[in-house]
Amino acid sequence: MFRFVLAVLVGVSVTVLVGCVPQLPHGAFELNPESLVQRRLQTRRFETSHELRLLQASLGVLQDLGFNIDESESRLGLIVASKNRDATDPSMVIGAIALGALVGQDVPYDTTQRIRAALVTRPVSGHETLVRVTFQRTVWNQAGQITRNESLEDPELYREFFFKLSKSVFLDAYGI
C-alpha cells in the first residue's frame, strides 16, 4: 500500500513539475498573414542607393528619440539601440495600493521598462533602399520581476518614426 501511494505521489509530482515548464508555442517560426501586415508597417522605401547615408540618418533619429546604440554592423545595414524608461502607470499604482490594503500585502506594480529598437537597411534595385525598424520592450515591477515581454505593434509608433526619419534624411541631404 505504502509503495502504491508513494508511486502515485512521485508520478503526480513529476507530472506537475514537467507540466510547469512552458513550451515553445507552435507557430513561433511560421509566417502568417499578420507577418506581412507587420512588415508593411515597419518598412519604408527610400529613393537612394546611399545605404550608409540612410543608416547615418537613421542613427540620428534614434539619438533624437533618446536611444543609445548597443550594436551596429554597417556592412549589413544594422543598428541596434535601447533605452531604459519609467513604466509607472498611475492607475496601476492606485489599483495596486487599493488591492494591497484589501489583502494586507504589497501588490507589485510596473516601474521600469527597457525599450529596444533594431533598424535594418537593405538595398533593393540599383537606386532604392528599404528601411525596416522593429521595437520591443521588457517591463519590470518594483520587485524586479519581469511582467511583460512584448513587441510593440502600434501603427502610430511606426508612422511617427518614419515621419521623423524622412525629415532627418531631408535635413542630412541639405547638410542641416
Add this chain to the structure above:
Amino acid sequence: MLKRLWYALALTVALDGCVPLNQRVLDSDQSQLQLRQIQSRVFDTTERERTLRTVIATLQDLNFVIDKADLGLGTVTATKLDGYALRMTVSVYPRGERQLVVRANGQFNDQPVVDPLPYQGFFIALSRAMFLTAHSLD
C-alpha cells in the same frame, strides 16, 4: 508512515531540480551530430552577405528584433518577445566552393530549443526568402 511519504516527496522534488552544472553548461544530453543536422541547412549559393541579409529579413518577418550581426564572422542574433523570450543565433559559413551552410540555434526562456519542428519552420521561411531550396546536412 506520513513522515516517510513527505521525505520521499521532498526528495523527488529536490532531485528533479538538481541537474549537474556540467550538464547544464554542456547541454550534453543530445548527440552533437544529431543537433547539427536538426539546426543546419545547405544552400546552393556563395553569396554570404546576401544570405546574412536574408536571414535578418526572415527573422524580422518572424517578429524577432535583431540583437547583433557580424559580417566578418557571419552571425546574426535576434530575440522575439511575445510573453516569452526566444533567442536565436544564426551563423553562415562556406561549404566547399559552391555552397553555404546556415545553422541556427535557439533558446526558449531558459531552455535550449532541440525539437526539429521549430527549425524546420525557420528554414522553410528562410528558403522562401532566399528563393533557394534548403538541403539537409549530409
